[in-house]
Amino acid sequence: MSVVRVEGVRKSYGALEVLKGVSMQVERGEVVAIIGRSGSGKSTLLRCLNGLEPIQAGRIEVAGHTLDSTGKGLRDLRKDVGIVFQSYNLFPHLKVGENIMLAPRVVLGCSRAEARARAEQTLAQVGLAEKIEAWPDNLSGGQAQRVAIARSLAMQPKVMLFDEVTSALDPELTGEVLATLEGLAQAGMTMLLVTHEMAFARRVAHRTVFMHQGLLHEEGPSEALFSAPQTAELRQFLSGGLK
């Protein structure tokens, strides 16, 4: 059954329509990569999924919560949907452990011990157990991004969204973050990734969606989509220098 259901979603910034009626579904445990040019609406679509961008028309259902243009029920939805950003956005005034413990404690009402246990567990999951007392400013970009992933995981979300999480990293640091994502995928997490890492999308994502001018232009199983693109736009995109 579908964990994510998007129906006819439209989104505009003023006169500029960024999403022109997007529909898609994601099954439980599925890993879906969203690719496309800058400005194709892929990041916007992801941000709409947890209500960071209000939509003008259509309907979004994620993990049993429904979002429409009224924006009600937002906080309940966000408890079940984690998002990781390109720029990590760790809280600089809190140590790594506190960064992770904050939301479980104040949003879910976990005890300090329970929140601490979640922090230890999710940090171990991203391979940074020893950094629990570190300050965010003292982490490398790759480490900061893995902490951001752990922070999201500590809420025990049903769906994880990744918005170009390796785009701000030096090439030698992207590997460690991608390995973390791959581990999550193998553990059965439902994931949507906006990415420019085509090789990664092809290898790890079960399905890839190509967005073009605010619409889903082509989609299919990753291997098939990358090896035999059906539309001229996707062929051009894949051969057109964007690695």
Added chain:
Amino acid sequence: MIREFGTSELWFVVSSARWTLALTLIALGLGGVLGFVIALARVSRLAPLRWLAAGWIGLVQGVPVLMLLFLSYYGLSLAGLDLPPLVAAGISLSFYASGFLGEIWRGCIQSVPWQQWEASAALALSRAQQYRYVVLPQAVRIAVPPTVGFIVQLVKNTSIVSIIGVVELARAGHLVNNATFQPMRVFCVVALVYFCICWPISLAARWLERRMHVGRAG
């Protein structure tokens, strides 16, 4: 008859600094609370609150402290409310502080990067929780230097209340000078006392700034 500038005159000047300190603390306490509310209103999602706060800030900043003082002392007494000079002084300085602190702190809240709002919203924190756990702790660090700068100004600006007869540090110096006619000595002492109040405040601010940045780069 001209008096000497002796021990009792010196003590009179130095001890009247307590009113300077008292007025500073009152203005900082009341003005700080009001200023905090105004800063929050200034960044509220409700437009009328924002306008109200902006209006208040504009009014207080656009009017000399002296006029606030005259209005609360003479103005209110005309309206039948006869305030003792010290109370009128406290009120007007509190209003003055609220307008400036409100604007300073508004800037500090807004200089916390918007991504911090977004990241905390994505973790399902409510607006109040975002303020309490994410935005305000960061804004406080940013707020220390400009707030201390303002407090030092406030200490010195309390001298203005001498005009309605509150005998604080500046007024005491004035009175002693009238009796002794030794302006250099008297006002050097007055200046020194102001310095002894303001300098430690600046030092404390620097210490506080260092302390709050322990473990953080930049």
